Amino acid sequence: MDSEGNSAEHLRSSRGCCLKKLINNPQNVVTEALHGMAAAHAGLLKLNVEPPYLVRLESPVQGKVGIVSGGGSGHEPLHGGFVGMGMLDAACPGAVFTSPTPDQMLAASQAVNGGAGVLHIIKNYTGDCLNFEMAAELARAEGIEVEQVLTNDDVAVQDSLYTAGRRGVGVTVLVEKIAGAAAEQRRPLKDVAAIARTVNAQGRSMGMALTSCTVPHAGKPTFQLAEDEMEIGIGIHGEPGRRRMKRASAAEVAVMLVEPILADLPFQAGDEVLAFVNGMGGTPLLELYIMFAEVARILEGKGIRIARSLVGSYITSLEMAGCSVTLLKLDEELTRLWDAPVKTPALRWGV
Amino acid sequence: MDSEGNSAEHLRSSRGCCLKKLINNPQNVVTEALHGMAAAHAGLLKLNVEPPYLVRLESPVQGKVGIVSGGGSGHEPLHGGFVGMGMLDAACPGAVFTSPTPDQMLAASQAVNGGAGVLHIIKNYTGDCLNFEMAAELARAEGIEVEQVLTNDDVAVQDSLYTAGRRGVGVTVLVEKIAGAAAEQRRPLKDVAAIARTVNAQGRSMGMALTSCTVPHAGKPTFQLAEDEMEIGIGIHGEPGRRRMKRASAAEVAVMLVEPILADLPFQAGDEVLAFVNGMGGTPLLELYIMFAEVARILEGKGIRIARSLVGSYITSLEMAGCSVTLLKLDEELTRLWDAPVKTPALRWGV
Numbered sequence: 001m002d003s004e005g006n007s008a009e010h011l012r013s014s015r016g017c018c019l020k021k022l023i024n025n026p027q028n029v030v031t032e033a034l035h036g037m038a039a040a041h042a043g044l045l046k047l048n049v050e051p052p053y054l055v056r057l058e059s060p061v062q063g064k065v066g067i068v069s070g071g072g073s074g075h076e077p078l079h080g081g082f083v084g085m086g087m088l089d090a091a092c093p094g095a096v097f098t099s100p101t102p103d104q105m106l107a108a109s110q111a112v113n114g115g116a117g118v119l120h121i122i123k124n125y126t127g128d129c130l131n132f133e134m135a136a137e138l139a140r141a142e143g144i145e146v147e148q149v150l151t152n153d154d155v156a157v158q159d160s161l162y163t164a165g166r167r168g169v170g171v172t173v174l175v176e177k178i179a180g181a182a183a184e185q186r187r188p189l190k191d192v193a194a195i196a197r198t199v200n201a202q203g204r205s206m207g208m209a210l211t212s213c214t215v216p217h218a219g220k221p222t223f224q225l226a227e228d229e230m231e232i233g234i235g236i237h238g239e240p241g242r243r244r245m246k247r248a249s250a251a252e253v254a255v256m257l258v259e260p261i262l263a264d265l266p267f268q269a270g271d272e273v274l275a276f277v278n279g280m281g282g283t284p285l286l287e288l289y290i291m292f293a294e295v296a297r298i299l300e301g302k303g304i305r306i307a308r309s310l311v312g313s314y315i316t317s318l319e320m321a322g323c324s325v326t327l328l329k330l331d332e333e334l335t336r337l338w339d340a341p342v343k344t345p346a347l348r349w350g351v
Numbered sequence: 352m353d354s355e356g357n358s359a360e361h362l363r364s365s366r367g368c369c370l371k372k373l374i375n376n377p378q379n380v381v382t383e384a385l386h387g388m389a390a391a392h393a394g395l396l397k398l399n400v401e402p403p404y405l406v407r408l409e410s411p412v413q414g415k416v417g418i419v420s421g422g423g424s425g426h427e428p429l430h431g432g433f434v435g436m437g438m439l440d441a442a443c444p445g446a447v448f449t450s451p452t453p454d455q456m457l458a459a460s461q462a463v464n465g466g467a468g469v470l471h472i473i474k475n476y477t478g479d480c481l482n483f484e485m486a487a488e489l490a491r492a493e494g495i496e497v498e499q500v501l502t503n504d505d506v507a508v509q510d511s512l513y514t515a516g517r518r519g520v521g522v523t524v525l526v527e528k529i530a531g532a533a534a535e536q537r538r539p540l541k542d543v544a545a546i547a548r549t550v551n552a553q554g555r556s557m558g559m560a561l562t563s564c565t566v567p568h569a570g571k572p573t574f575q576l577a578e579d580e581m582e583i584g585i586g587i588h589g590e591p592g593r594r595r596m597k598r599a600s601a602a603e604v605a606v607m608l609v610e611p612i613l614a615d616l617p618f619q620a621g622d623e624v625l626a627f628v629n630g631m632g633g634t635p636l637l638e639l640y641i642m643f644a645e646v647a648r649i650l651e652g653k654g655i656r657i658a659r660s661l662v663g664s665y666i667t668s669l670e671m672a673g674c675s676v677t678l679l680k681l682d683e684e685l686t687r688l689w690d691a692p693v694k695t696p697a698l699r700w701g702v
Contacts, residue, residue, distance in 0.1 A: 020561040020578070020672055022638040024600045029637060032601075036640030039647040040628075040660040076636035210371040227371070249375045250383075277391075284632040284670050285427035286380060287373040289387030296390040309391040311696075313664075319635050319672065321371055345662075348700045 019219060021319075026216035030073045030093055037080055041345045044084045048111065051104040054080040055090040059112045065183040065192045066090070066112030069121040069176055070105060071128050072097040074215070075236060078173060078315045081346030087180035088121075088344070096215050096318070097237045099127030105135030109144055117145030117189035121175055121196060123168030124152040147193035151175055153205045153326065155264045156233030156241050167235050170278050170326030171203035173314045174338075177347060181340035195337065199328060204261040207324030208241070208253055209234040209280060213317045232256050236280075236317045236324075250287070254294035257325045262302065267327060269303030274328040274338060279313035280320040288312065291323055299327075308338055314346065370570060372670075377567035381424045381444055388431055392696045395435045399462065402455040405431040406441040410463045416534040416543045417441070417463030420472040420527055421456060422479050423448040425566070426587060429524060429666045432697030438531035439472075439695070447566050447669070448588045450478030456486030460495055468496035468540035472526055472547060474519030475503040498544035502526055504556045504677065506615045507584030507592050518586050521629050521677030522554035524665045525689075528698060532691035546688065550679060555612040558675030559592070559604055560585040560631060564668045583607050587631075587668045587675075601638070605645035608676045613653065616680065620654030623681045625689060630664035631673040639663065642674055650678075659689055665697065 023029050030052075037054065038047035045054050053070070060066060069079045070092025079091035089112035094100035109118045118139065122132045129150070136146040151168030160167055179196035187195070209231050212221035222238035225231060230248065233241025248256070267273065277292045279285070292311050299306055307330055315324070328334070341350030374380050381403075388405060389398035396405050404421070411417060420430045421443030430442035440463035445451035460469045469490065473483045480501070487497040502519030511518055530547035538546070560582050563572035573589035576582060581599065584592025599607070618624065628643045630636070643662050650657055658681055666675070679685070692701030 020598070022561070022601045022604060022634060022642050022674060024602055024641065029641060032644055033637045033640040036642070036644035036647070036662075039657070040626075040640065040643050040662045074635075074637060076640070081636070210373070247371070250373045251375055253373060275391075281635040282633045282670055282672075283373060284425075284667055285432070285664075286384045286425060286669065289384040289391065289427070290375065290380060291373050291387070292391050293383050293387035296387070306390070311387075311391045313636075316635055318637065319633055321633075321670065323373060343700070349694070 019214065019216065021216060023216055026219065029216050030095055034093060037345065044343065044345060048107065051101065051107050053090050053092045053104050053108040054083045055108065055111050056083055059089050060114035062114045063116055064114050064186055065116045065189050066109070066114060066118040067121065067180055067183055068092065068105065068108045068112060068118055070100045071123050072099060074318045075315050077346035082176050082344045084344035086184045086340060086342035087176055087347065099125065099131050102131045102134040102138065105132055106138045109135060109139045109146065113144050117147065119179060119189060119192055119196065120146060120148040121172065121179065122148060122150050123172050124150050124165055125162045125167065126164060127162065145189055147189050149175065149193055149196040149200065151200050153200060153203045155204050155260050156206050160235055161239040162237065169207060169236055170205040170276055170315055170324050171200055171328065174203060174274065174276065174326065174328050175199045177342060178334055178337045180342065181337040184340065199334065202265070202329040203326060204264050205324055205326040206257045206261055207234050207236070207280070207322060208232045208257060209320050209322035211282065211321040212238055213281065213320040234322065236315060238317060250290045251294050254291060254298060258295055258298045261325060261327050265329065267304055267329060272305045272307040272330045273299070274308040274310065274330055275299065275306045276310040276326040278315055278324045278326065280322040281313055281316035282319040282321040283323055285312065288323060295325055307335060370565065370567065372567060374567055377570065380567050381446055385444060388696065395694065395696060399458065402452070402458050404441050404443045404455050404459040405434045406459065406462050407434055410440050411465035413465045414467055415465050415537060416467045416540050417460070417465060417469040418472065418531055418534055419443065419456065419459045419463060419469055421451045422474050423450060425669045426666050428697035433527050433695045435695035437535045437691060437693035438527055438698065450476065450482050453482045453485040453489065456483055457489045460486060460490045460497065464495050468498065470530060470540060470543055470547065471497060471499040472523065472530065473499060473501050474523050475501050475516055476513045476518065477515060478513065496540055498540050500526065500544055500547040500551065502551050504551060504554045505586070506555050506611050507557050511586055512590040513588065520558060520587055521556040521627055521666055521675050522551055522679065525554060525625065525627065525677065525679050526550045528693060529685055529688045531693065532688040535691065550685065553616070554677060554679040555615050556675055556677040557608045557612055558585050558587070558631065558673060559583045559608060560671050560673035562633065562672040563589055564632065564671040585673065587666060589668060601641045602645050605642060605649060609646055609649045612676060612678050618655055618678060618680060623656045623658040624650070625659040625661065625679040625681055626650065626657045627661040627677040629666055629675045629677065631671040632664055632667035633670040633672040634674055636663065639674060646676055658686060
């Protein structure tokens with residue numbers, strides 16, 4: 001047993017099996033990771049311990065719309081890795097796959113309010129929506145102007161385990177980047193919210209998994225997939241997708257993800273898009289680039305031009321193996337805002 | 352079977368088990384991923400198909416030392432993800448965990464030679480060393496000035512499966528960044544090589560694994576680790592480490608990695624370091640930040656200051672779960688070069 005009272009016992013799950021994770025106590029993973037983030041990125045952000053949130057070092061920025069997001073942990077770098085110049089002002093982490101609480105969201109909103117109001121970016125899960133709504137009411141009661149934007153870009157399923165309507169997934173990263181850039185340019189709250197809604201409206205996503213993930217305090221895989229199976233349309237918490245089927249090639253998976261996305265908006269020949277191939281946490285870059293090549297091939301065949309791209313693990317499900325594809329229809333303004341400087345732990349360019 | 356002649360058969364290994372990978376044909380993973388990289392990062396780099404290498408878009412840069420690295424694939428983003436302004440001019444990818452060939456290295460050296468000579472950065476594995484040495488001889492015969500720098504920072508073992516002497520691991524990322532910055536400032540070849548050697552001399556690493564990886568064309572895990580086991584001192588190809596033992600906490604793992612690193616240089620109270628916690632490919636950021644917090648706690652206790660940090664999966668072993676720690680003793684010059692602008696797919700800041 002070490003000085004913190006941890007012992008090998010903590011590494012065993014309730015089922016008695018050993019977790020293949022680099023952790024101490026399953027109950028403390030979020031708190032310990034937050035301290036690690038604050039230590040690693042002390043030049044960009046700081047940690048408020050109670051209630052817990054990560055906040056941009058120079059907050060509140062006077063005259064700038066403050067942007068707050070948050071949600072269950074386990075999707076890193078989302079959201080904490082996006083706190084910094086040109087993106088989020090604060091991120092509220094819940095327990096793994098569990099919504100943060102209204103007091104976190106309220107305290108974060110107070111901390112980032114520089115007099116120009118606060119935008120909440122919320123992935124469409126019932127707990128997140130309820131808690132952010134309550135936080136907004138409390139903040140407004142204190143005279144803080146609050147707008148809220150919901151992301152619901154996942155075309156896989158209409159309702160799901162934790163969601164009424166569509167789930168918010170990959171487009172959230174793009175909303176946070178683009179709305180963050182608009183806020184950085186001192187656009188007023190109404191404009192920043194409108195831009196965020198446009199990104200959500202013009203973005204579509206779908207994901208798949210080759211393996212489950214294991215929530216540390218649950219200690220066993222969230223779901224079971226046979227050695228020769230995959231699940232198409234999976235949610236970022238392992239929620240059921242469209243169908244479970246035999247493993248297919250990257251080319252076949254790309255078709256299964258991209259076709260429903262294209263049909264839904266719909267995307268059309270002549271469109272310029274941002275193509276985002278996202279890893280679920282346990283899938284290496286080598287495979288994500290193979291997927292990107294397949295996505296690019298499909299889009300080229302449809303006359304859709306990839307004007308910007310993002311490849312990597314940005315919205316994850318712990319160590320799940322799998323990927324998601326997000327396409328965002330670009331226009332001049334969105335492209336300019338995407339290209340604008342950003343300086344966060346996980347996205348950084350231009351400054 | 353699709354238009355490329357791929358079929359579900361290709362997803363089965365020689366052992367008949369289904370690979371849990373997003374690939375088409377195990378024989379084509381590197382080629383397909385290279386095409387994906389070129390498509391995703393067309394503004395930064397281009398792919399030479401035969402012989403295969405990734406090269407900075409504006410190569411050769413006249414008057415600048417050209418920097419070439421390379422090695423077996425499966426360690427992405429190393430090396431191709433580091434091609435761009437302020438880092439590598441070209442990267443030569445071999446098959447997975449297999450050295451590239453001298454003709455790739457020669458062609459890359461020719462392509463990046465802007466008249467100021469070429470630096471080869473080589474991880475210390477026997478195949479890489481032999482092939483880069485042969486490429487250097489061929490390049491020199493053509494009148495290209497070539498310097499070579501070997502990285503051998505892994506304190507775990509003295510000789511290993513593919514290595515005489517120590518293995519080159521995490522410090523390679525730091526050498527490529529820092530030497531790349533020196534080259535960008537138009538320092539002469541001798542200086543750039545000397546700076547690269549200083550980084551290697553002042554850097555030490557050690558890694559560990561919770562799971563094996565599976566080389567696509569091998570189709571079965573490289574090694575076996577029981578559910579309750581881990582391996583300390585593992586190499587980036589799954590080569591044996593120092594010891595196989597029961598799973599331990601993140602705090603205990605951090606001690607097992609950091610103590611041998613500190614003792615080896617040795618690092619001392621008052622030192623300023625860059626602390627790099629690297630994921631092996633299948634370990635999520637949440638766990639890497641828990642590890643970073645533990646590393647930071649140990650260093651603080653020794654009076655060693657973390658002046659810069661890097662957390663993420665930068666030198667990987669396909670989907671292996673695990674991590675490595677690299678510490679680099681900084682001085683003013685190395686810190687300034689680390690901070691200098693870089694614009695590559697995987698590291699990007701300051702421009």
